[in-house]
Amino acid sequence: MSNKTNRDEKNFKEAVLDYHRSEPKGKIEVVPSKPHSSQRDLSIAYSPGVAIPCLEIERDPKLAYEYTGKGNLVAVISNGTAVLGLGNIGAEASKPVMEGKGLLFKIFADINVFDIEINETDPDKFIQIVKGIAPTFGGINLEDIKAPEAFYIEQKLKEELNIPLMHDDQHGTAIISAAALINALEIANKKIGEVKVVINGAGAAAIACTKLYLELGLKKENVLMCDSKGIINHKRENLTPEKLFFVANTEMETLADALNGADVFIGLSKADVMTAEMLLTMAENPIVFGLANPNPEIEYELAMETRKDTIMATGRSDYPNQVNNVLGFPYIFRGALDVQATGINEAMKLAAVKAIADLAKEPVPEAVILAYNVKNLNFSREYFIPKPFDNRLITRVSKAVAKAAMDSGIAGKPIENFDDYENALLDRMGRDEKLIRMMQNRARSNPKRVTLGNAEEYNVLKAAQILYEEGIAQPILLGEKKYVKEQMKKFGIELDVPIVDPMDDDQEENRLKYRETLWKLRQRKGMNEYKAKRYVRQRDYFGPLMLHHGDTDALIVGFSKNYSSTIKPILKIIEKEKGVDKIASMMMIMTEKRPLFFADTSIIPNPTSEDLVNIAKMAEMTVKTFAIEPRIAMLSFENFAGISETSKKVAKAVSMLHEKFPNMIVDGEIQPDFALNADHLSDYPFSKLGTTPANVFVFPNLESANISYKIIRGLKVAQVVGPILMGLKKPVHVLQMRASVDEIVNLATIAVLDAQRRENA
Numbered sequence: 001m002s003n004k005t006n007r008d009e010k011n012f013k014e015a016v017l018d019y020h021r022s023e024p025k026g027k028i029e030v031v032p033s034k035p036h037s038s039q040r041d042l043s044i045a046y047s048p049g050v051a052i053p054c055l056e057i058e059r060d061p062k063l064a065y066e067y068t069g070k071g072n073l074v075a076v077i078s079n080g081t082a083v084l085g086l087g088n089i090g091a092e093a094s095k096p097v098m099e100g101k102g103l104l105f106k107i108f109a110d111i112n113v114f115d116i117e118i119n120e121t122d123p124d125k126f127i128q129i130v131k132g133i134a135p136t137f138g139g140i141n142l143e144d145i146k147a148p149e150a151f152y153i154e155q156k157l158k159e160e161l162n163i164p165l166m167h168d169d170q171h172g173t174a175i176i177s178a179a180a181l182i183n184a185l186e187i188a189n190k191k192i193g194e195v196k197v198v199i200n201g202a203g204a205a206a207i208a209c210t211k212l213y214l215e216l217g218l219k220k221e222n223v224l225m226c227d228s229k230g231i232i233n234h235k236r237e238n239l240t241p242e243k244l245f246f247v248a249n250t251e252m253e254t255l256a257d258a259l260n261g262a263d264v265f266i267g268l269s270k271a272d273v274m275t276a277e278m279l280l281t282m283a284e285n286p287i288v289f290g291l292a293n294p295n296p297e298i299e300y301e302l303a304m305e306t307r308k309d310t311i312m313a314t315g316r317s318d319y320p321n322q323v324n325n326v327l328g329f330p331y332i333f334r335g336a337l338d339v340q341a342t343g344i345n346e347a348m349k350l351a352a353v354k355a356i357a358d359l360a361k362e363p364v365p366e367a368v369i370l371a372y373n374v375k376n377l378n379f380s381r382e383y384f385i386p387k388p389f390d391n392r393l394i395t396r397v398s399k400a401v402a403k404a405a406m407d408s409g410i411a412g413k414p415i416e417n418f419d420d421y422e423n424a425l426l427d428r429m430g431r432d433e434k435l436i437r438m439m440q441n442r443a444r445s446n447p448k449r450v451t452l453g454n455a456e457e458y459n460v461l462k463a464a465q466i467l468y469e470e471g472i473a474q475p476i477l478l479g480e481k482k483y484v485k486e487q488m489k490k491f492g493i494e495l496d497v498p499i500v501d502p503m504d505d506d507q508e509e510n511r512l513k514y515r516e517t518l519w520k521l522r523q524r525k526g527m528n529e530y531k532a533k534r535y536v537r538q539r540d541y542f543g544p545l546m547l548h549h550g551d552t553d554a555l556i557v558g559f560s561k562n563y564s565s566t567i568k569p570i571l572k573i574i575e576k577e578k579g580v581d582k583i584a585s586m587m588m589i590m591t592e593k594r595p596l597f598f599a600d601t602s603i604i605p606n607p608t609s610e611d612l613v614n615i616a617k618m619a620e621m622t623v624k625t626f627a628i629e630p631r632i633a634m635l636s637f638e639n640f641a642g643i644s645e646t647s648k649k650v651a652k653a654v655s656m657l658h659e660k661f662p663n664m665i666v667d668g669e670i671q672p673d674f675a676l677n678a679d680h681l682s683d684y685p686f687s688k689l690g691t692t693p694a695n696v697f698v699f700p701n702l703e704s705a706n707i708s709y710k711i712i713r714g715l716k717v718a719q720v721v722g723p724i725l726m727g728l729k730k731p732v733h734v735l736q737m738r739a740s741v742d743e744i745v746n747l748a749t750i751a752v753l754d755a756q757r758r759e760n761a
C-alpha cells in the first residue's frame with residue numbers, strides 16, 4: 001500500500017469516527033410528532049388523556065395502527081453474528097450498522113426505526129425475544145444474522161408473526177442482485193436459462209440470492225456453489241439442509257475449477273478471494289458481482305484491467321453498479337406497511353425485482369446525474385442498476401410491492417387509488433413535484449412539436465431525450481446538424497428526432513418561404529430582401545419563422561445567449577396577442593407547499609400602473625392554464641398605505657383592476673410576507689384576498705421581481721420554472737442562460753400546454 005493510500009485511509013477512518021461521535025452521538029434520534037407545549041397538550045399526550053386510545057386498542061388491537069406510530073415503525077434487529085463481511089463481532093458492535101439502516105429507512109422512505117441489538121445467539125431464545133417485542137412494530141427487518149441460524153430464525157418468525165418481516169441480507173440482497181443480474185445478462189446478450197453461474201459463499205445472502213435466481217429461470221444444474229471449503233459437491237459431508245440443496249455432482253473442488261468457462265460469478269463471501277487468473281478463465285463478457293462488504297471478492301480496478309469485457313457490480317458506492325440492499329428495503333417496507341401486509345411474500349419480491357430492473361433502463365433525471373457528478377447515465381455496462389439517490393425508486397418500488405401484496409391477497413388495507421398513493425409517497429418525501437407531474441401528464445395526452453434551439457449543448461440534448469422518451473413532446477433539434485450528431489455521440493444520447501439546420505441543403509425550400517415572410521413582415525422597418533436572405537440562415541430567426549409558419553408548435557430558445565438578444569428576433573416575427581400592448585414574463589416557483597408565480601421578471605423595466613394591470617391580467621390567464629386559481633398580490637413595501645411613489649403606482653393599478661375586472665381575486669399594495677400569511681391577511685378584512693394566501697405576485701418593477709426569484713434560484717430552496725413568456729400569439733419561451741436540464745424540460749412542458757390551450761381555444 002502506498003503512503004498516499006495509507007494517509008487517505010487514515011483520514012477516512014478519522015472522518016468516519018468524527019461523524020459518528022459528533023453531537024448528538026450516533027445517527028438517529030427520537031423526535032416528538034405532536035404538539036407538547038401546553039399543560040393541555042401533555043394531558044392528552046400522556047396521562048390522563050392517553051388512557052382513552054389505550055382502551056380503544058384493548059377493544060380492537062388493529063386500532064394500534066390508528067392511534068400510535070406502529071404502522072410506520074420498523075425494528076431493525078440483529079444479534080451481530082454476521083455483520084457486513086466482518087463476521088461475528090457481537091450485538092453491541094453491530095449497532096452502528098443498525099443505526100445506519102435506521103437513517104436510510106428514514107431518508108429514503110420516511111419510515112421510523114428502532115434499532116435493536118440483541119445479545120443472544122441461541123436461535124430459539126432470539127426468536128422468543130423478537131416475538132415478545134413485535135407488538136411495538138409495523139414491520140421487522142432482521143439484519144446481519146449468520147447462516148444457517150438466520151434461515152431458521154426468519155422462517156419461524158414468519159410463521160408466528162403477521163407483519164411484514166424480512167431478513168434483508170437474504171431477500172434484500174436477492175432482490176437487488178437479481179435485478180442487476182437480469183440487466184447484466186441483457187447487456188451480455190445471454191439468457192438466464194442457459195448461463196453457468198458460480199456462487200461464492202453459501203451463507204444467508206448467497207442461498208437466498210440463488211433461490212431467487214432459480215425462480216427467475218436459472219437452471220439448478222448450471223449452478224456451482226462454493227463455501228469456505230470450496231465447491232459444495234457430492235463428496236462433502238455434514239452439510240446444512242440449505243447447502244445440501246445445492247450439492248453439485250462434480251469432482252471439481254475449488255473456486256478456480258468452478259470458474260473455468262463460467263458466465264457469471266456472484267460473490268457473497270469475503271474480500272479478494274477471486275484472482276485475475278480465475279477471471280481470465282471465464283467465458284466472454286463475464287458477469288462479476290463482487291458483493292462482499294466493505295471490499296469485493298475482486299477489486300474493481302483489477303477486474304477491469306484483467307478483462308475489458310467484464311460486466312461488473314460491487315457492493316461499493318465508489319464504483320459503477322452498486323448492488324446494495326438500500327435500493328430495496330426502504331421501498332419494500334414502505335409498500336408493505338402502507339397496505340398493512342401480513343408478510344413479505346414471493347410476489348412482492350418479484351415485483352420489486354422487476355421495478356428496479358426496469359427503472360435502470362429509463363432516462364435518468366438530472367437530479368440523479370448531478371448527485372453523482374457524472375455527465376450522463378445510460379443503460380450500459382457502467383449503469384445497469386439504479387443509483388441509491390434516484391428519487392423515482394420510492395414510487396416505482398413501493399407501488400409495485402403494495403400492488404403485489406394486494407394481488408396476492410395479503411394486504412390488510414388495500415390502496416384504493418394508486419395515483420393518490422403516488423402523490424402521497426411524494427408528499428411524504430417533501431418533494432412537491434405534483435404540479436410538474438400533473439403538467440407532464442397533461443402534455444403527454446397530446447404531445448406537441450417543440451423546437452429546441454442550441455441543440456449542440458448537452459443540457460438541451462438531454463432535455464430532448466427526456467421529453468421524447470417520456471412522451472411529453474416531440475422534440476425538433478435546431479442546430480448545426482453535423483455538430484449536433486457529434487455531440488450526441490460524445491454524450492451517448494441516442495435520439496431519433498428531426499434535426500433542423502438552417503444552413504442545410506434540405507432547408508432550401510423553407511429558407512425561401514421564410515425569407516419571403518420575413519421581408520413582408522419587416523419591409524417597412526428597414527428590412528430588404530437581401531437582409532432577409534441573410535437572416536433566415538441564422539437560427540435566431542429560423543426558429544421563430546418555423547413557429548410563425550406552423551412548422552413547429554412551440555419554440556424554446558436562449559440557452560447560450562442573453563435574454564434581450566434572444567428575444568429581439570422573436571418580437572420581430574411573432575405577433576402579440578390581441579389587446580396586448582406589452583409582453584411580460586412570469587416565473588413559477590415550486591415551493592415545498594405550493595407553486596408561486598412572480599411577474600414580470602424579465603421584460604418591462606419600470607412598469608406604469610397600466611402596465612401592472614396588463615401584467616396581472618396576463619398572469620391570471622396563464623396561471624389558470626395550470627388549473628390553479630390565481631390569487632394575485634400587487635406587491636410593494638407597504639400595506640394599503642399608498643405613501644411612497646411605488647405604492648401609489650401599485651394602488652392605482654389595483655383600483656383599475658377592481659374597476660375593470662371585479663371578479664378577479666387581486667389586491668394590494670401589499671408586502672409579500674403579509675400576502676403569504678393568513679394571520680396577517682386577517683388584519684385587512686376589506687381585501688379581496690380574504691385570509692387565503694396569495695399565489696401570484698405582481699412586482700412593482702422588474703428589478704425587484706428579477707432579484708427575488710434569482711435569490712430563490714441561487715439558494716436552491718425551490719425549483720424555479722420559466723420564464724414563461726406572456727402576451728405573444730404563439731408558444732415561445734426564452735430560457736435562462738445555461739438553464740439546467742430540468743429547467744428546459746419544465747419550460748418545454750409549459751410550451752406544450754400552451755400549444756394545447758391555443759389549439760382548443
Ligand SMILES: NC(=O)C1=CN([C@@H]2O[C@H](COP(=O)(O)OP(=O)(O)OC[C@H]3O[C@@H](n4cnc5c(N)ncnc54)[C@H](OP(=O)(O)O)[C@@H]3O)[C@@H](O)[C@H]2O)C=CC1
Nearest residue numbers: 082084085147202203204205227228269292293315324325
Ligand atoms: N452488497 C450487498 O448488498 C450485500 C453484501 N453482503 C455481503 O455478503 C457477505 C456474506 O454475508 P452473509 O451471507 O450475511 O454472511 P454469512 O455469515 O451468512 O455467510 C458468509 C458465507 O461466506 C462464506 N465464506 C467465507 N469465506 C469464504 C471463502 N474464502 N470462500 C468462499 N466462501 C467463503 C462462508 O462459508 P462457510 O459457510 O463455509 O462458513 C459463508 O457461507 C458479506 O461480505 C456481506 O457484507 C451481504 C448482504 C448484502
Ligand SMILES: CC(=O)C(=O)O
Nearest residue numbers: 083084085169293325
Ligand atoms: C449491505 C449489507 O447488508 C451487508 O453487507 O451486510
Ligand SMILES: [Mg+2]
Nearest residue numbers: 084143144169
Ligand atoms: Mg447486512
